[in-house]
Amino acid sequence: MRLSRYFLPVLKENPSEAQIVSHRLMLRAGMIKQASAGIYSWLPLGFKVLRKIENIVHEEQQRAGHIPMLMPTLQSADLWRESGRYDDYGEEMLRIKDRHGRDMLYGPTNEELITDIFRSHVGSYKDLPLTLYHIQWKFRDEIRPRFGVMRGREFFMKDGYNFDLTKEDALHAYNRHLVSYLRTYERMGLQAIPMRADGGPIGGDYTHEFLVLAETGESEVFYDSAVTDLTFGDREIDYDSVDQCAAVLEEFTSKYARTDETHDEALFAEVPKDRQRTARGIEVGQIFYFGTKYSEAMGAKVQGPDGKTVPVHMGSHGIGVSRLLGAIIEASHDDKGIIWPEGVTPFHAGIVNLKQGDEEADAACDALYASLKALGLDPLYDDRNERAGGKFATMDLLGLPWRITVGPRGLKNGVVELTSRRTGESEEMPPEAAVQKIAQIYAGIA
Ligand code: 5CA
Numbered sequence: 001m002r003l004s005r006y007f008l009p010v011l012k013e014n015p016s017e018a019q020i021v022s023h024r025l026m027l028r029a030g031m032i033k034q035a036s037a038g039i040y041s042w043l044p045l046g047f048k049v050l051r052k053i054e055n056i057v058h059e060e061q062q063r064a065g066h067i068p069m070l071m072p073t074l075q076s077a078d079l080w081r082e083s084g085r086y087d088d089y090g091e092e093m094l095r096i097k098d099r100h101g102r103d104m105l106y107g108p109t110n111e112e113l114i115t116d117i118f119r120s121h122v123g124s125y126k127d128l129p130l131t132l133y134h135i136q137w138k139f140r141d142e143i144r145p146r147f148g149v150m151r152g153r154e155f156f157m158k159d160g161y162n163f164d165l166t167k168e169d170a171l172h173a174y175n176r177h178l179v180s181y182l183r184t185y186e187r188m189g190l191q192a193i194p195m196r197a198d199g200g201p202i203g204g205d206y207t208h209e210f211l212v213l214a215e216t217g218e219s220e221v222f223y224d225s226a227v228t229d230l231t232f233g234d235r236e237i238d239y240d241s242v243d244q245c246a247a248v249l250e251e252f253t254s255k256y257a258r259t260d261e262t263h264d265e266a267l268f269a270e271v272p273k274d275r276q277r278t279a280r281g282i283e284v285g286q287i288f289y290f291g292t293k294y295s296e297a298m299g300a301k302v303q304g305p306d307g308k309t310v311p312v313h314m315g316s317h318g319i320g321v322s323r324l325l326g327a328i329i330e331a332s333h334d335d336k337g338i339i340w341p342e343g344v345t346p347f348h349a350g351i352v353n354l355k356q357g358d359e360e361a362d363a364a365c366d367a368l369y370a371s372l373k374a375l376g377l378d379p380l381y382d383d384r385n386e387r388a389g390g391k392f393a394t395m396d397l398l399g400l401p402w403r404i405t406v407g408p409r410g411l412k413n414g415v416v417e418l419t420s421r422r423t424g425e426s427e428e429m430p431p432e433a434a435v436q437k438i439a440q441i442y443a444g445i446a
Pocket residue numbers: 108109110111140142149150151152153154155156157158159160202283284285286288316317318319320321322323
């Protein structure tokens with residue numbers, strides 16, 4: 001993309017409504033615009049990152065064997081009356097009447113709708129196990145929407161639902177989700193720590209939240225610092241293997257890590273003193289096992305191998321896709337702007353032309369742009385007639401991991417400059433070498 005042709009409404013001043021750095025930087029970098037409280041338009045740059053995050057979530061869900069689908073945002077109240085949640089959910093639920101006076105709602109989550117689909121089409125244990133998921137907009141009429149996309153009213157969420165014959169099978173589905181979530185967050189350059197939590201309005205007493213440690217996080221967390229040494233890395237896992245998935249769960253959840261809702265002072269005191277940590281975290285996902293809560297209430301049953309009809313065991317598993325943009329920026333920025341991890345960056349590299357209009361510099365930039373594109377990469381070329389300082393400031397704000405700077409002085413010696421946004425280190429090299437290096441870096445990103 002050439003910046004002169006893009007739509008990138010960068011703000012020069014700090015927006016006064018933003019209290020935390022990710023919200024401020026998303027507004028300044030022209031990624032989002034508030035439409036009304038807790039509801040945002042996703043401008044082209046923000047939309048690009050949202051799509052990247054969504055794609056990673058899709059890939060990792062399908063790697064784990066989960067099946068994508070799409071359910072609507074608007075739901076009939078009748079299903080929620082069946083589960084009993086229509087009255088329980090309270091003011092967070094946006095209730096709507098259609099022209100016939102029927103009660104509708106904008107879905108805050110989808111347990112009822114998916115259970116209805118399941119009971120309509122599945123009647124035998126032979127169709128199990130089954131995990132369906134979708135990525136769809138949700139609405140929760142939060143009393144205090146704040147921090148931009150971090151606590152929105154309308155937000156984008158992946159929600160998945162497993163259906164299993166037995167509790168053991170459903171716990172394997174739970175473990176499988178935990179493993180796939182660890183991979184998912186690491187691909188986004190995030191460490192998200194699974195912590196024992198509370199079921200809230202979803203229900204179930206077996207649940208973990210995934211938390212990204214950050215001062216601006218809304219949750220208070222207590223943990224053994226040894227959990228921060230764990231990484232999933234590039235290990236291969238067989239998602240059908242009960243033992244392998246259980247071993248990962250054991251490895252990542254046996255050390256003390258809890259949110260304030262389930263914090264237990266006596267257990268925490270058993271953690272060696274020098275490893276006890278109290279901090280704040282951003283909840284980027286949550287997994288639940290809730291047994292037969294919805295299947296019993298809504299009659300989602302299957303015939304087992306012994307011919308008896310039994311309610312299925314279920315769980316639901318959510319990832320805060322739009323919240324993740326905020327979480328990634330909270331975890332990765334400096335005083336100049338965002339620093340995107342390679343896995344989610346909106347453009348792979350920026351090209352800065354120091355002397356727009358100079359025949360040689362323009363030609364070199366055009367050639368670089370074409371070479372990167374030919375390799376399947378997506379560069380952002382700052383071809384505006386701006387001073388170098390302004391161009392650098394924009395690139396730093398946008399946070400692309402790599403910048404190629406092209407100027408007449410370097411070109412005389414046959415070189416351009418390749419700069420890492422994260423370290424600030426620059427290296428001079430011929431343009432082709434810069435292209436090759438960038439291609440190599442992204443070839444290593446899953
Ligand atoms: N049905 C279950 C699992 S699919 C569920 O709704 N879980 S949840 O309530 O924990 O939501 C899943 C994730 O959505 C949360 O972990 C969080 O990352 C994200 N989320 C929840 N509320 C908001 C909100 N108001 N704004 C942005 N993201 C949110």
